[in-house]
Amino acid sequence: MNKIIKKDQFSEKVFCLEVEAPLIAHSCKAGQFIILRVDKHSERVPYTIAKADDEKGTLTLVVQEVGLSSTKLCNLNEGDYVQDIVGPLGNASEIKKFGTVVCAGGGIGIAAILPILTALHDAGNRVISVLAGRTKNLIIMEDDVRKESDEVIIMTDDGSYGEKGVVTAGVEKVIQSEHVDRILAIGPPVMMKFTSLLAKKYNIPNYVSLNTIMVDGTGMCGACRLTIGGKTKFVCIDGPEFDGDLVNWDEMFKRMGTFKNVERKEMEHYEEHVYPTPQPGQDVK
Ligand SMILES: Cc1cc2nc3c(=O)[nH]c(=O)nc-3n(C[C@H](O)[C@H](O)[C@H](O)COP(=O)(O)OP(=O)(O)OC[C@H]3O[C@@H](n4cnc5c(N)ncnc54)[C@H](O)[C@@H]3O)c2cc1C
Ligand code: FES
The missing domain is CATH 2.10.240 (Dihydroorotate dehydrogenase B (pyrk subunit); domain 3)
Incomplete structure (x- = not known):
């Protein structure tokens, strides 16, 4: 079991959890993810490693409540345990000096892109980060991103923060003002699709997670x-x-x-019979 040692709330539905997982924290690389089970009966759900602290032996996960497993996870508190964490999984992001890299993060994708833009910045790239969300409070981890970027552009659909518009408007503004060697987009599939199509229009190598x-x-x-x-x-x-x-x-x-239908039914069932928070060794049905 893995203990949650810190919990923060980033927005109404987005939580940041720091969990103990020393072996994974020691060996993981930017771009990798873990698979977590909240309790014995939970499905296995993947989450990107947003940060890893080798000294403390912890991983930071940023989780958006969208359905049953993420709601159960976000309902846990500091001191509670999750059943298990497997990882690091997946291939690490390709990190080398490309030149100017635009890192576009949408919503929860901002947490996933943070370790990659950090590694790209450390490798000597000029990193321009474009953060996008529907509204101001969905722009998460801005300070962390600013520390590791040469420039940050913020886009909100409703114009409540940064510039009004979708992520592609911000990315295109950069493309039109300077040479871009590579674009990385992480966020909802629709956001990644349109960022990729935009990059293709300008013949810029682009990657999505x-x-x-x-x-x-x-x-x-x-x-x-x-x-x-x-x-x-x-x-x-x-x-x-x-x-x-x-x-x-x-x-x-x-x-x-x-x-979708099965997931909705499971969520309705959960809402009717809210599970208690599991404790170490406790089996939750
Ligand atoms: C490599 C990877 C990294 C991810 N990183 C993050 C992250 O850092 N933060 C975050 O909040 N979410 C992340 N996700 C999405 C996350 O795994 C789940 O989609 C989410 O928590 C939904 O689970 P749920 O049971 O709450 O919702 P459900 O009601 O079960 O599902 C809602 C929607 O979530 C997606 N989903 C559900 N189960 C899975 C699953 N096992 N694998 C992938 N997608 C699923 C489906 O699109 C589904 O329609 C990542 C997914 C992958 C594959
Ligand atoms: S998750 Fe089973 S093959 Fe990839």
């Missing part, structure tokens, strides 16, 4: 398979980062909706 449905995270179950460049790939072992130009986005959107 895919968040397909995952089960085992080790290449055994096939749940995360997706067509990339005409070939079947497993996001958990071949990714999660892929060349955006090669992603079959229609297939990605279709697969993301596969379990």
Whole structure:
């Protein structure tokens, strides 16, 4: 079991959890993720490692409440335990000196892109971060991103913070004002698709981090398979980062909706019979 040692609330539905996982904290690299089970009966859910502290032996996860597992996780508090954490999983992000890299983070994707932009900055790249959200309070971890970026552009759909507009408007502004060598987009699939299409229009190499449905995270179950460049790939072992130009986005959107009805039913059941917070050794039904 892994203990939650710190919990912060970033916005109404987004929580930041620091959990003990010393072996993973010691070996993980930017871009990798873990798979977590909240309790014995929970499904296995992937979360990106937003930060890792080798000295403290902890991982920072930023979790958005969207359904049953994430709600159960966000209902836990400091001192509580999760059942288990497996990782680090997936390939680390490719880090080298590319030149100028635009890192576009949408919503919860900001947490996922933070370790990568940090590593890119450390490798000597000029990092321009474009953070986007529907409204001001959905722009998370801004101070962390500012520390590791040469420039930060903030976009909100409603104009409540930064500039009014979607992420692609911010990215295009950068492309039109200076040479860009690479674009990395992490966020909701629709945001990654349109950022990738924009990059393609300007012939800029672009990468996205895919968040397909995952089960085992080790290449055994096939749940995360997706067509990339005409070939079947497993996001958990071949990714999660892929060349955006090669992603079959229609297939990605279709697969993301596969379990929608089951997930909604499970959530309704949970809301009717709210589970108690599990304690170490306690089995929650
Ligand atoms: C590599 C990777 C990294 C991720 N990193 C983060 C992160 O840092 N923070 C964060 O909040 N979320 C992250 N996610 C998404 C997260 O794993 C889950 O999608 C989310 O917590 C939903 O679970 P749920 O049971 O609460 O919702 P559900 O009601 O079960 O599902 C809501 C939607 O979430 C997606 N989903 C559900 N289960 C999974 C699953 N096992 N794998 C992938 N997607 C699923 C589906 O699109 C589904 O329609 C990541 C996903 C992947 C694959
Ligand atoms: S999650 Fe099972 S093969 Fe990728």
